[in-house]
Amino acid sequence: MFKEYDVIVVGAGHAGCEAAAAAANMGSSTLLITMNMQTIAQMSCNPAMGGIAKGQIVREIDAIGGYSGIITDRTAVQFRMLNRSKGPAMWSPRAQSDRHRFAEEWRAMLENTPNLDFWQDMVKSLIIEDGKLCGVVTGMDVEIRAKAVVLTNGTFLNGVIHLGEKQFGGGRAGEKSSTGITEQLIELGFESGRMKTGTPPRIDGRTLDFSKMEVQHGDENPSKFSYLDVNQFEYRKRKSPENISSATKPKGLDWPLGPEGQMPCYITYTNEDVHEILKTGFEKSPMFAGRIQGLGPRYCPSIEDKITRFADRDRHQIFVEPEGWNTIEMYVNGFSTSLPEDVQFKALKKIPGFENVKMFRPGYAIEYDYFPPQQLALTLETKLVENLYFAGQINGTTGYEEAACQGLMAGINAHLKINKREPFILQRSEAYIGVLIDDLVTKGTEEPYRMFTSRAEYRILLRQDNADIRLTPKSNELGLASSERLEKVRKKIKDTSEIVNYFKKESIEPQEINPVLETIGSSPVSQKVKMFGILTRPTITLLDFALCSEKVKNFISAYDLECIEQAEILMKYEGYIFKEHELADKQIKLEDLVLHDDFDYKRLTSLSAEAREKLTKVRPRTIGQASRISGITPSDISILMVYLGR
16 A cells, blocks of 8 residues: 655654654655644644744744745744844844644645645554664554654653642643654663643633723834745735724724734733632642653743742743634643643632633643653664654653754755765854754753753854855755756845945945944944944944945845845954854864764773763764763863774
């Protein structure tokens, strides 16, 4: 019935979709197996993509040739660039998505991807011969053989849902859990653990009083994630500009649409009455009663966890987010909980604006199996079984973006491995994706891992505006990113360079620039000066020069806003960028010193006992990776370098 596939991807969440698309687009015959074809790319938690550091990851996925950015742009209901008040290294794009259209668009993209087939079933075991992955066995006892398999099981591996004192098996509300794989992997020698995540209640937007909340509109000029596609606000405006002010909004929801017809979000707060009601359910809480063994995400705690850990705070912020253009369902961001449903409902009614709330479904917690990621190589291939790859929450991460980028990298590397090509590994100085995978494989994680800008030591280099410059040429060499993408990057580099050179070469008269400098409270100049010198001042922008000089205005009008912004960043932060490149180059020298997989650390008696133990467990690929293992000292690295003849 089935041919032998090059790659089988198990699970069709964000990791699975990106893995399947990448492998298929690179030329591998690929099979995507999911337990339910109707929930491909389901947004199980909040209907949003991006955010701090996460937005940079989505742009990196797009630059490499993944689909997440394109689909987010096509299905966004609101777009915001976070952290604009800080430096560009911190700017992070975020989009509120239409949950239903997001999944629908993903499925359409996958169905139009060549080399990709689908099968609805549960995978209950793996076919392994002589230590190599050779295929899968499904719940219907169908054997499907493949050269490589990518597991992206999300929260479904032995998933248990907790709601107050109730417990039932499931990988998501209304969907059964997946069994068999964990048990087989443990028999093979894999180490496993349990993690926990949660989701808030969903409510009827018609029953809310938005006048008691703070409105949060999208950006005046909404940007986008993809370096290729037009965002959907721009698309709709081009299609029917006269209808932009009367964009679709759900029946019964009377709210003002924001700039470009974007849907608004709202902010409200809990209070002491809410907290007291929540406390009445603590004795039935699965978290406090010890029924949940797995650790939850530190940076996305449940509401009961918040009021316990931060007992001195009398309120916590709640974001009320629309689920889409044509639905009245709302997502209560910041109110994740596994307390009994009656307690949830009573507490919700005490939140300002929620007095008459109707609840569609309660929040719940879910506990599931994961495999500590130190059991993986940097390609995301397992060390114990050849041609078996893990991506997403199975590796201990949390978040759509973190899962999607792992799926992308696993799909790429599975294709490269079976075609006997060099692996695709991103350095920490090249991408947030590189930071994430290096952190997981080198340091491991005992709690759900999410990305932050603070995790990246080279974040001035890893900005959201230059992901295409950093990654598209690499991906094009692999055969994934299209020539169209590469041409856009080359033009962007050329145009940006022309703008920078112009500002470094050309001067401006005092009478032209001083009025602008006075307006922004910057010191005036007394003689003709190079424009570059003025631009390095923190309060002036490149576009300010166009306001005071017709010559500059005529020059920059030939370039698009993306190149203008890129050029300004490169000029303003030139010194910092140069220093960070120097630091990165020093670290890359250590990454070039390769350690072989069969290196016997136990016979290096000059290493500390802890170093021998940890190096043997992690089996770092390079000296650079070894230096980042917790407990490995500079003297241990020196010993390794002496042994390598360095």
